[in-house]
Amino acid sequence: MIDLFRSELLRSRSRRILPMMLVGGVLLIVVAMVIAGANSHKPTPAQIASADAAFKKQFARCMQGQFLGPGEQPPPGYATLQEFCTEAATPPVDAGLQFRDIALLLEHTSTFVVLLGVALAASLGGADWSAGTMTTLLTWEPRRIRVLLIRALVVSLLVAFVTLLLQGVLLGAFSLAVALRGTSLGAPPGLVGTAVLTGLRVSTVAVGFGLVALAIATIGRSTVAALGVLFGYLVLFEGVIAGLRPSIQDRLLVRAGGVIVSRQPIYDQSHESFSSLGPSSPLPVLLGLTEAWIVAAVYVVVLIALALFVFRARDVN
Amino acid sequence: MGVIELHGLRKEYRRIRGGRTVAVDGLDLEVPDGGVFGFLGPNGAGKTTTIRCVLGLVRPNAGHLTLLGADVSSGLAGVIGKVGSIVEQPALFPRFTGRRNLQILGRIHRVGRSTIDGVLERVRLSERADDAVRTYSLGMKQRLGIAAALLKDPSVLLLDEPANGLDPAGIVEVRELIRSLGAEGRTVFVSSHILSEVQQTADQVAIIARGRLVKAGPVNEVLAAGRARGLVVKLADLHAGARVLADAQIPAIVSGDTLSVDLPPDQAERVTRVLAARDLYLSELRADEIDLETVFLELTKDEGLGP
Numbered sequence: 219m220i221d222l223f224r225s226e227l228l229r230s231r232s233r234r235i236l237p238m239m240l241v242g243g244v245l246l247i248v249v250a251m252v253i254a255g256a257n258s259h260k261p262t263p264a265q266i267a268s269a270d271a272a273f274k275k276q277f278a279r280c281m282q283g284q285f286l287g288p289g290e291q292p293p294p295g296y297a298t299l300q301e302f303c304t305e306a307a308t309p310p311v312d313a314g315l316q317f318r319d320i321a322l323l324l325e326h327t328s329t330f331v332v333l334l335g336v337a338l339a340a341s342l343g344g345a346d347w348s349a350g351t352m353t354t355l356l357t358w359e360p361r362r363i364r365v366l367l368i369r370a371l372v373v374s375l376l377v378a379f380v381t382l383l384l385q386g387v388l389l390g391a392f393s394l395a396v397a398l399r400g401t402s403l404g405a406p407p408g409l410v411g412t413a414v415l416t417g418l419r420v421s422t423v424a425v426g427f428g429l430v431a432l433a434i435a436t437i438g439r440s441t442v443a444a445l446g447v448l449f450g451y452l453v454l455f456e457g458v459i460a461g462l463r464p465s466i467q468d469r470l471l472v473r474a475g476g477v478i479v480s481r482q483p484i485y486d487q488s489h490e491s492f493s494s495l496g497p498s499s500p501l502p503v504l505l506g507l508t509e510a511w512i513v514a515a516v517y518v519v520v521l522i523a524l525a526l527f528v529f530r531a532r533d534v535n
Numbered sequence: 536m537g538v539i540e541l542h543g544l545r546k547e548y549r550r551i552r553g554g555r556t557v558a559v560d561g562l563d564l565e566v567p568d569g570g571v572f573g574f575l576g577p578n579g580a581g582k583t584t585t586i587r588c589v590l591g592l593v594r595p596n597a598g599h600l601t602l603l604g605a606d607v608s609s610g611l612a613g614v615i616g617k618v619g620s621i622v623e624q625p626a627l628f629p630r631f632t633g634r635r636n637l638q639i640l641g642r643i644h645r646v647g648r649s650t651i652d653g654v655l656e657r658v659r660l661s662e663r664a665d666d667a668v669r670t671y672s673l674g675m676k677q678r679l680g681i682a683a684a685l686l687k688d689p690s691v692l693l694l695d696e697p698a699n700g701l702d703p704a705g706i707v708e709v710r711e712l713i714r715s716l717g718a719e720g721r722t723v724f725v726s727s728h729i730l731s732e733v734q735q736t737a738d739q740v741a742i743i744a745r746g747r748l749v750k751a752g753p754v755n756e757v758l759a760a761g762r763a764r765g766l767v768v769k770l771a772d773l774h775a776g777a778r779v780l781a782d783a784q785i786p787a788i789v790s791g792d793t794l795s796v797d798l799p800p801d802q803a804e805r806v807t808r809v810l811a812a813r814d815l816y817l818s819e820l821r822a823d824e825i826d827l828e829t830v831f832l833e834l835t836k837d838e839g840l841g842p
Contacts, residue, residue, distance in 0.1 A: 350626035
């Protein structure tokens with residue numbers, strides 16, 4: 219088992235896509251941060267003083283409950299009112315790069331990071347079929363269930379490694395750009411921890427989507443099939459379904475991924491009770507954080523199980 | 536007990552537009568331990584499907600297969616460490632070096648660096664081992680495939696058309712390699728449609744056509760199954776020689792620049808005596824050795840695959 223794992227790891231990290239993704243990703247981040255830095259400037263002392271005063275005023279208003287409706291609690295994801303207000307009250311600095319946006323930056327780049335994970339996993343899963351090396355591999359290890367499970371483990375580790383590394387580079391580059399051309403004004407304590415947790419959630423979602431891509435690549439025996447089917451399903455099918463029947467969003471993979479990354483539940487916007495129940499009744503949650511984890515896990519487990527069944531049953535010609 | 540045993544092996548493939556193609560149709564075969572076993576058949580005869588079944592890549596519809604005494608359907612993993620194989624073209628990662636390809640495979644069975652160097656040396660690829668496989672010639676890829684098959688120091692080798700696409704020099708190299716592997720006591724199961732190759736390397740041979748066994752046994756026995764051997768005679772006046780032999784009740788016909796004499800080789804002395812008595816002297820006399828190709832074509836003729 220360990221030997222097969224080491225072989226799969228060696229095979230996977232020898233593939234060209236890995237350094238290409240890392241180098242390409244780092245270059246993109248550097249270019250983006252140079253552009254962002256060029257369009258930013260450090261705030262003047264007067265701007266800082268004014269923003270600080272405005273921030274304190276906003277924060278105080280928020281703590282008095284003025285940012286929420288009468289009797290309304292802080293939204294899910296915030297344990298206390300203070301935690302909510304720390305994020306809700308923003309210092310009005312028009313300086314461009316602000317360190318307090320760091321977690322938001324990771325959320326906003328999560329789609330790109332997850333797509334990287336999908337592409338990497340689909341490539342690692344489909345390459346053996348297009349090169350014909352699956353035949354060779356199975357003449358060395360004929361236990362197919364073991365082969366696919368080990369492969370899933372290796373793909374998970376590599377997707378996690380690549381996405382964490384790139385997000386780490388993004389955090390570092392952003393911090394450097396902020397230090398040189400931005401401001402850390404209004405950054406709440408524990409922001410770095412929040413950002414790290416966001417990054418971990420993004421990588422976890424990328425691993426989940428990667429496993430789905432691996433499963434489809436194994437079933438379709440092709441990288442292209444995996445990418446085509448996955449993007450067709452996620453972008454077209456789920457997009458159309460979510461548009462036509464919003465109530466079904468609680469079963470869609472993309473929505474679940476979004477909830478996990480942002481920790482913001484999806485509310486049932488179609489619910490007509492808002493006016494009838496009165497403004498004090500919050501919208502019902504369509505997809506909460508726990509449900510989102512369950513939905514994503516079900517997709518991953520079902521598709522990997524299907525891939526195992528198909529891989530075990532089908533002839534390798 | 537044979538190293539490879541097939542009993543009633545049957546494999547059908549479903550056609551996309553309905554119906555079924557029978558690739559292997561009730562094949563019985565026993566491959567003895569040690570030496571080179573030639574597995575002959577025309578294209579589409581079911582050779583590759585049979586090898587894939589033996590390696591567990593394809594599940595047969597019926598029949599029982601054992602490899603090194605293990606039931607292929609349940610115990611293959613226990614013996615696969617003693618089995619090296621190439622199925623059709625050696626499938627390797629083209630962008631990796633030859634050495635890296637072997638390292639990736641070798642790790643599965645903890646094959647060390649010295650073993651990798653050893654097999655590269657054996658197939659004479661040491662100098663190109665660190666080049667990408669995509670820069671290799673077909674012959675080099677084939678040799679690398681054989682190197683991969685040898686990594687496990689296997690007692691059984693299944694080589695599917697190992698000389699396919701090779702130039703004459705490459706064919707000779709592969710032939711010598713197969714011979715030496717068989718001489719080491721390994722069982723080398725070689726499938727081919729190049730009959731002369733099998734004739735020059737195999738100790739035993741099986742011929743299949745349309746998924747069925749046509750003939751199996753030692754090469755000499757299979758060769759003898761084709762038709763009776765005769766004699767080939769060369770002399771200055773072929774027509775005079777034919778007349779003289781006919782007068783002596785020895786059937787002979789002019790065939791090109793030789794006489795084909797329908798007499799067993801052990802009666803060659805009669806031919807020389809009859810001709811010499813009429814002042815006709817031979818420049819050549821040899822047994823009309825039937826080659827495997829002729830036997831193959833004759834045997835498969837009944838299956839509707841011959842000429």
